[in-house]
Each structure stands twice: as structure tokens, then as C-alpha cells.
Amino acid sequence: MTDDYRDHGPRRVGQVKEVTSLANPIVKDIKALSQKKTRDETRTFMAEGLKLVIDALELGWTIRTLIYSKAAKGKPLVEKIAAKTVASGGLVLEVSEKVMASITRRENPQMVAGVFDQRWMPLRDVKLSTGQTWIALDRVRDPGNLGTIIRTADAAGASGVMLLGDCTDPFSMETVRATMGSMFALPLVKATVAEFLAWKASSGAQVVATHLAGAIDYRTVDYRRKPVVLMMGNEQSGLPEELARQADVLARIPQSGRADSLNLAIATGVMLFEARRDLLKLDEPT
Numbered sequence: 292m293t294d295d296y297r298d299h300g301p302r303r304v305g306q307v308k309e310v311t312s313l314a315n316p317i318v319k320d321i322k323a324l325s326q327k328k329t330r331d332e333t334r335t336f337m338a339e340g341l342k343l344v345i346d347a348l349e350l351g352w353t354i355r356t357l358i359y360s361k362a363a364k365g366k367p368l369v370e371k372i373a374a375k376t377v378a379s380g381g382l383v384l385e386v387s388e389k390v391m392a393s394i395t396r397r398e399n400p401q402m403v404a405g406v407f408d409q410r411w412m413p414l415r416d417v418k419l420s421t422g423q424t425w426i427a428l429d430r431v432r433d434p435g436n437l438g439t440i441i442r443t444a445d446a447a448g449a450s451g452v453m454l455l456g457d458c459t460d461p462f463s464m465e466t467v468r469a470t471m472g473s474m475f476a477l478p479l480v481k482a483t484v485a486e487f488l489a490w491k492a493s494s495g496a497q498v499v500a501t502h503l504a505g506a507i508d509y510r511t512v513d514y515r516r517k518p519v520v521l522m523m524g525n526e527q528s529g530l531p532e533e534l535a536r537q538a539d540v541l542a543r544i545p546q547s548g549r550a551d552s553l554n555l556a557i558a559t560g561v562m563l564f565e566a567r568r569d570l571l572k573l574d575e576p577t
Contacts, residue, residue, distance in 0.1 A: 307373065311387045318386070321356065321394050321406060327460050334409045336462035338472075339395050341368060344405040346472040348375055356406040358384045360391045363402035372403075396464070409462055412451065412478035414490050419450075419518035424566050425496075426559060427453040427487065429534055430525040434459050438469020439556035440523075445473035447563045448570065453480040453520075455487050455534075488537055496520045498538045499566070501558060502530055505543035512540055514566040521562050526555045 310318055323329040324337045335355055338347060345368065348354060357376040363369045364385060373383045391400045417425070426444055431437050437459055444452055452461075459466065461479055482490070491498060499512055500522040522538060524530035535541060544553060544561055553561070564571070 307383045307385055309385050310390055313390060313393050315390075317356075317382075317384065318390055318394065321358065324406065325396065325464055327463065330409070330460065330462050335406050336409055336467065337394075337404055337406050337464060338467050338475075339397075339401045339404045339464070340472075341372075341401070341403040343467070343472045343475070344372055344403055347405065347407055347475045348372060350475045352410065352475055353408040354379060354381045354405050355408065356382045356384060358386055358391065358394060358404045358406075360386055360388050360400070360402045362388065369403060372405075376405075410479070412480050414453070414480050414482045414486055417451070417453075417478075417480060417490070417494070419494055419496050421518060422570055423450040423518040424514075424563065424570075425449065425451050425453060425518075425520045426563065427455055427498075427520050427522045428458060428559075429484075429523065429530055430456045431458050431523075431555065432526055433555070434463050434465035435469050436526065436554070436556045437461055438466040438471075438474075440559045441466075441470045441477060441479075442473040443556065443560045443563060445470075445476050447560075447567050449477065449563060449567070451478040451480060453482060453487065455482055455484055484531075484533060488534075491520070491537065494518075494520075497540065498522050499540045499542055499562070500524075500530055500535060500538035501544065501562060502535050502538070502541040503543070504535070505541040507540055507542050509542040509544050509562055509565055512542055512566075515569060519566050521559065521566060523555060523559050523562070 330336050338344060354376050357373055359369050376383050392398060395401060395404060426449060441452055461474060467474060495517060497517040498520045544558060
């Protein structure tokens with residue numbers, strides 16, 4: 292990141308900076324967030340869309356930079372989040388549509404985007420209680436799958452998502468888009484397999500894993516007696532034996548067609564809504 296963005300941003304508090312040039316160093320720094328290396332170094336990421344930015348601010352995420360196109364200027368909600376950004380010490384950029392398209396890498400870009408601090412929950416801080424359901428993903432590699440799983444976990448009332456081993460970055464633009472804002476509502480945890488297994492030993496969780504060798508129909512598992520961690524394997528190779536052996540239940544989703552497997556996000560959704568079926572009934576209208 293250039294010094295202009297990293298070191299001098301706080302000095303612009305209270306200002307709205309107009310930017311029309313793609314060569315602007317702040318624009319270059321924001322565009323660099325498309326690279327994982329830059330996201331890791333700065334511990335920031337970008338989210339696109341007015342709804343996502345509003346969701347993030349309402350849930351207490353720290354915004355570093357708000358970017359909006361000239362077409363959004365004067366809109367009440369945009370003015371409101373601009374004021375919130377300034378009040379929290381962030382920078383507000385009013386940019387041309389050309390700059391917004393370049394930042395978001397879209398021909399028809401959203402009118403609003405925000406740069407936020409990343410947020411991770413340490414594994415040691417995950418304390419389980421009855422009725423909670425977590426998802427643990429082993430080496431998930433597809434950004435769309437991860438984003439869809441996070442969105443589905445939010446919809447089902449899950450408590451959080453754990454990323455085990457070498458997973459795709461949840462703060463990539465593709466994943467953030469696929470979550471549709473749900474990533475701001477759920478804690479994310481990253482851990483090695485060894486760290487996860489050490490945590491599991493004293494967590495009090497029932498770990499239910501899907502596996503080709505699973506002998507138990509997923510619909511017959513008792514998900515109510517303990518907090519549940521649903522453990523799902525890599526898109527290509529599934530769960531490694533090291534993790535499969537440590538699961539309390541190896542379950543399977545019966546299939547009758549020619550397909551020999553389900554998409555990871557679909558399979559996770561099927562498992563998740565079954566695990567939370569009795570709990571979700573509590574929220575049904577009477």
C-alpha cells in the first residue's frame with residue numbers, strides 16, 4: 292500500500308475527497324485489495340453495495356473508506372453512512388463511474404462500496420451451548436461455495452463458520468459478494484486441523500461429518516442432545532481420514548440419481564437445515 296492511503300487517511304477526517312483519475316494512489320490501493328496478499332498485509336477488504344455497507348456498519352464493523360459514485364450523491368442513506376464513516380475516522384471518496392467500475396471490476400458497478408477491517412474470532416473464544424450449530428469446512432476452495440455456505444448458515448441461524456486448513460479467503464471480492472451481507476452477521480474462525488482437534492476434545496460438541504463411508508442417514512441423527520459442529524470436506528477429495536476418524540457421527544445424504552455427489556454448498560445447506568429443523572420450528576408463525 293502507498294503511504295498516501297495507509298498513513299495519511301486519518302488526517303482527512305471530515306472531508307469528502309473527489310476522485311476522477313484511475314491513477315490516483317488511493318484508488319490504486321483500493322484496487323489492490325483484489326489480491327489476497329494486500330488483504331492480508333492491510334487486514335482490510337472491500338464490500339460492494341449499499342445494503343452490504345449498511346449491514347456492516349449496523350453490526351459494528353470498522354469502515355476505513357467509503358466510496359460512492361457521483362450518481363449516489365445526495366441520497367439520504369448514502370449521506371447517512373458517509374456521516375457515520377467520517378464520525379468513525381474514515382475517509383469518504385466521491386468517484387466517477389469510471390473509477391467505481393475499475394474498483395469493483397464490474398461494467399455496471401454498484402453505486403456504493405466500503406473498505407472494512409477484517410474480523411476473525413479466535414478458536415479459543417468459541418464456547419458452545421445447547422442449541423448452537425457451527426460449520427467446520429475443511430479446505431474449501433471455491434469462493435462461491437464459501438460465500439453461499441456463509442449466507443445459508445446465517446439464514447438457518449447457525450452460530451458461525453470455522454475454516455480448517457488451506458481454505459479460500461472469505462474476504463475475497465467473490466466470496467463477499469456471494470454472502471450477500473451475511474458475512475457481517477456471523478463470526479469466522481480459522482484454524483489448523485491440529486488446533487481444531489485439540490479444541491474439539493474439550494468443547495463438548497457433537498461433530499457430525501458427511502462422508503462417503505457414512506453409515507447413518509443424516510435425517511436419523513439426534514442433533515439436539517449437544518451443540519453440533521457440522522464438518523464438511525473439500526469439494527474434490529472430501530474429508531481426510533484424520534478428520535473423519537475424529538467425527539462422532541459419519542453421516543450420508545441418500546441419493547438416487549446418476550450424480551455421485553452434491554455440490555458442497557448444497558450438501559452443507561441440506562445438513563444444516565436438518566440439524567436445525569427442531570430449533571427453526573420455534574421461529575415459525577403460529
